[in-house]
Amino acid sequence: MTLTTPSSESEPVIRLTDIVKVFPTKAGPSRVLDGISLTVRRGEIFGIIGRSGAGKSTLVRCINMLESPTSGTVLVDGQEMTALSDANLRKARHRIGMVFQHFNLLSSRTVYDNVAFPLEIAGRSRDEIRKAVDPLLEIVGLADKSDRYPAQLSGGQKQRVGIARALAGDPSVLLCDEATSALDPETTQSILALLKDINRRLGLTIVLITHEMAVVKEIADTVVVLDAGRVVEQGPVFDVFTEPQSEVARSFVGDLLNHDLPAPVAARLAEGPGEGTNPLLRITFTGPAANTPVLGDLIAGKGLQANILHGSIDYIQDKPYGVLTVEVLNGETALAPSLDYLAANGLKGEIVGHVAATRRAAA
Numbered sequence: 584m585t586l587t588t589p590s591s592e593s594e595p596v597i598r599l600t601d602i603v604k605v606f607p608t609k610a611g612p613s614r615v616l617d618g619i620s621l622t623v624r625r626g627e628i629f630g631i632i633g634r635s636g637a638g639k640s641t642l643v644r645c646i647n648m649l650e651s652p653t654s655g656t657v658l659v660d661g662q663e664m665t666a667l668s669d670a671n672l673r674k675a676r677h678r679i680g681m682v683f684q685h686f687n688l689l690s691s692r693t694v695y696d697n698v699a700f701p702l703e704i705a706g707r708s709r710d711e712i713r714k715a716v717d718p719l720l721e722i723v724g725l726a727d728k729s730d731r732y733p734a735q736l737s738g739g740q741k742q743r744v745g746i747a748r749a750l751a752g753d754p755s756v757l758l759c760d761e762a763t764s765a766l767d768p769e770t771t772q773s774i775l776a777l778l779k780d781i782n783r784r785l786g787l788t789i790v791l792i793t794h795e796m797a798v799v800k801e802i803a804d805t806v807v808v809l810d811a812g813r814v815v816e817q818g819p820v821f822d823v824f825t826e827p828q829s830e831v832a833r834s835f836v837g838d839l840l841n842h843d844l845p846a847p848v849a850a851r852l853a854e855g856p857g858e859g860t861n862p863l864l865r866i867t868f869t870g871p872a873a874n875t876p877v878l879g880d881l882i883a884g885k886g887l888q889a890n891i892l893h894g895s896i897d898y899i900q901d902k903p904y905g906v907l908t909v910e911v912l913n914g915e916t917a918l919a920p921s922l923d924y925l926a927a928n929g930l931k932g933e934i935v936g937h938v939a940a941t942r943r944a945a946a
């Protein structure tokens with residue numbers, strides 16, 4: 584096994600071009616996917632996020648052709664899925680593993696037999712099946728539970744079986760449809776860690792759809808934001824988190840990174856600048872600039888007198904991202920040089936409002 588790191592130079596493994604899906608409904612045709620084009624590169628974890636009804640499940644089902652697009656092309660591992668005969672499509676699907684929100688295990692089969700199932704269907708011998716299944720149960724940490732039935736497992740253990748089963752056909756791509764949505768936060772963490780481990784150790788490309796930005800933030804390299812069947816934003820997870828461009832991405836990111844002012848501070852917001860108010864300065868730290876001793880420099884070097892009101896620091900793809908909101912007590916003299924200092928050091932400084940002053944600058 585080799586450790587792999589995806590990069591923008593990795594070859595494309597999935598390429599969707601102008602995918603449209605129209606469902607007939609009683610109320611008339613419903614255009615659920617409206618011209619989606621995207622590229623997933625080998626070895627990356629690719630997140631697709633959107634609100635309920637955005638078209639995520641339909642899109643992911645178009646990748647393995649459980650749903651056939653009304654128009655557009657689906658290329659997986661060099662094969663045009665949209666042009667295959669039924670027999671060749673069945674073969675091509677063996678190379679695409681899928682993990683479901685509700686596990687979809689066979690209740691009358693043991694853990695071992697659930698994982699073995701796709702290999703039985705593919706006509707493998709008992710010996711071949713054992714050689715494939717035993718290491719998979721090791722990878723997902725269920726080697727000691729191979730004789731149990733699904734009803735005797737926790738939700739997280741069931742999903743581990745689902746993941747092992749999806750890996751049984753030695754897929755080149757793993758599709759995860761809300762794989763952690765039915766799990767509690769702690770179990771979610773352990774399943775995400777397992778997916779990340781599988782991605783890194785096996786170099787397996789993973790596409791995961793979710794409505795939770797925390798999931799994307801935890802493990803994805805690239806993210807696409809879907810809204811009403813269209814891609815409204817896409818890019819490296821760090822970029823989408825730190826500079827979201829679309830309204831949908833902003834609302835997902837805002838919820839998670841808590842940019843909003845805490846209620847007691849918001850209650851002090853004044854209509855605008857004026858007598859008896861102080862400016863609120865928000866400083867955003869990203870990447871290497873996060874290691875600059877900003878506050879010390881501003882206070883000691885620029886004479887800033889500031890009251891810290893709110894702050895957080897987070898790590899996205901192991902890179903720090905922080906936001907600090909301070910009330911500036913001596914804005915008339917220190918604000919301009921402070922903003923210049925921030926700009927010169929590659930940090931974002933912005934005035935996000937004014938609050939009724941409760942303290943004045945020390946003379």
Ligand SMILES: Nc1ncnc2c1ncn2[C@@H]1O[C@H](COP(=O)(O)OP(=O)(O)OP(=O)(O)O)[C@@H](O)[C@H]1O
Pocket residue numbers: 606607608613615633634635636637638639640641642794
């Ligand atoms: N077979 C179908 N016939 C008609 N409409 C459908 C069909 N399947 C899905 N839809 C509609 O397509 C839209 C997108 O559904 P989809 O399940 O892809 O969204 P989603 O983003 O995965 O939502 P959720 O997070 O709630 O699962 C919804 O409005 C849904 O009602």
